Amino acid sequence: MNTATAAIPSNEVVRFAKFLLQELKPRGKWLTPFNIISIPVILLGLVILYFRFTLGLGSVTNLSQQYPFGFWISFDVMTGVALAGGAYVICFVVYVLRLEKYHSILKVTILNGLLAYIFYSGALLLDLGRPWHIINPIIGNSFGYNSVLFLVAWHFLLYTGALFLEFSPTIAEWAHWERLRKFLSGLTLGTVIVGITLSMLHQSGIGAMFLMAKPKIHPLWYSEYIPLLYFVSSIFGGLAMVIFEGTISSKVFSSLIGQKTHHSHDDIILGLAKGAAITMFVYYFFLAFIFIHGEKWDLINTRWGCWYLVEVIGFVLIPCFMFAYGVRNRRFGVIRTAAIMTVLGVILNRQNMALIAFNWYVPNKYYPSWEEITVTLMVVFVEIWVFRWVVTRMSVFSKE
Amino acid sequence: MDRRQFLIASATVGAGGIPNVNIKADDTRQPKEFVGVLVDTTRCIGCRSCEVACSETHSNFVPDVKGDNALEKKRDTSERQFTVVNRFTTVKGEIFVKRQCLHCWQPACAAACLVNAMLKTKEGPVTWNGDKCMGCRFCMISCPFDIPKFEYSGWNPRIMKCDMCYERLQQGKKPACVESCPADALMFGQKRELMEIARHRVYSHPDKYVHQIYGENEVGGTGWLYLSAVPFDQIGFRADLGTTPYPEYTREFLISIPLIEFGVPAFLLALNTLTDRKDEVREKDAWTEAGANK
């Protein structure tokens, strides 16, 4: 019985059930600041969702015929996925380029990516008009091959599966299933390679979804290169998010992290910041080229032009320089600030494409309702709850 | 089998083996062309009988055309009405324009729909299938005319738009709006015939019409065609939509998918293999050991 697919004896099932129940018990204090804020929001969000599913989307959102995509799509799905790009980038760096320096942040980045994709696919389900029909594009009822969204949906699904496979050795280790863990570890290189490929396509695919909306998006944001820009921005958005989340995690969960890992943290941050700076520089070149190629100089003199410059200079070029300065002079505060600005820039770019510069000439603009924001917060908070549960019980952080 | 039969057979078999991404007419032996409607806005009197007939046929909201003064404002189609008539005041007087889905030849909505709920039928009308629709609203994002409307106030929402009375067409009838028009402003038929009639009208009365048939080439050609006495941008039509069929905008991206899905894993595997230092490290260790053992 040397394969992971050998029959599982029934006393193992009993042992695991007992183990799981034990693990589900809460640890630590109940009334932490985070809990006090998040629990009411989560409960309120559930109430809002009750109304959403019984009375329809219009009862809790500001969606309209002119704005079919709202905050749940532009933020939860589009931005969430772009910022989860750290997972495939770090996997590429560790498994393909074999830079062992980043190995210690690999598991937590994969976990964050996995949770992001699970929760943001969940958020998508909340936004669909008939979510029960989501099995249609999966079971082959009618495949719309001609649709970019078909590609995005399938790649989301497959990539979540790949992330789960990448994280599964950690789960197997937690559940004391050693043979399974070994088997799953052997799959890692394959799933990483598949995961990187899938990521390239669905990150750019989300951008490609807007290609047919050409007459509705302001020309400063629209170009045929949107898919490329979305892919590149997912790289530096992901790296910035890893820096940002890593900064928080290393403080909040510092008791779980070993000395050696703490000490190597600085070098990792410098490396990530270097990567972000270079990627953002390349992105900026693409932006400049598209601008010249599309002869968009007349558009800069307008109010929209100013807004465009705020995004690409204030939230791309400036943090790029800040990263570079922070790396060269080992200024970690500068790097952290640059990471936050970069994340805000990616958020801003996605909101611009889907909401702000979308149907930009229409008089009745869309802004998210308080219910939409509450549900979004609920999704994020529940995700953090799950993250906290996982890292305090599984060996996500290195104990060395 | 003689040579002619052999050539036809092998051509058919060969053609069958070619993957068919853009399905045009699927029955090549009896070519049927797409149907459409010609809307002559110089004839429309704004009675809105079409709005009433359409809503009655589809169990939608039937407007009170006598008392609602709806023509005083510009309206769009909605989740309650597949079609509306708007009134425009121009140098040539009042012009009434019926607005509804234009049933494009290469619809953006059908290309966008990942479950084929939006479908370009082989007869021509673009229809919506509620059994497949997920309510993702991507068709709404993609339609250059902003036609599909969503029932935001329902737990089981539909996408609402004109379907050119597809079920009536199957029974050999004409669309309800065309039948109900008292002024002969709407004419149903194959686009080829409608184009000839439209051209004939324009050439016969060159001062009555602008020399453009809206829908001839816009967005790659639409099933519904319009004639007008004034330039189309004055009666609520967009002139900046281009003549490229909208699915074309995503074609290059979609084509690149299989290339990336093959090329990138190959490239990454190659990188992983090329950066493999196991042999190098083993040799180095062997040399070091040999040196230490001297």
Next chain:
Amino acid sequence: MTSGAMVEYYSYVNIFETKGLAYLLLLSFLVMGVLLIRYLSGPGRKDAAPGKKDPTSSG
């Protein structure tokens, strides 16, 4: 003739007008890119700027 015909039919777009500018842009970014990479690989060597020698400083 009252024509509502679209300008797209009758205009001529010369994509080569911007090509020269695009190549200049490419050249300048390549040069700047090399400078950026050199800048990023800067200190951490023994001849780094004085006062910044401590490798565990956290700005």
